[in-house]
Amino acid sequence: MTIIIKKKASKKEVEKLLLKLETPAKKKSLRNVFGIFPIEGDAVEIQKKMRNEWD
Numbered sequence: 195m196t197i198i199i200k201k202k203a204s205k206k207e208v209e210k211l212l213l214k215l216e217t218p219a220k221k222k223s224l225r226n227v228f229g230i231f232p233i234e235g236d237a238v239e240i241q242k243k244m245r246n247e248w249d
């Protein structure tokens with residue numbers, strides 16, 4: 195990330211820009227991309243049903 199500091203920037207403005215760098219980024223998750231899988235039930239039963247569809 196690049197910060198542009200102008201010559202006329204005060205010490206407070208520079209510190210504010212530096213604090214902006216220190217904040218951690220948001221955690222990335224696959225749920226943001228794919229959403230929540232809406233199937234309810236036992237995980238083993240769901241796997242058996244899904245695998246039987248291919249036969």
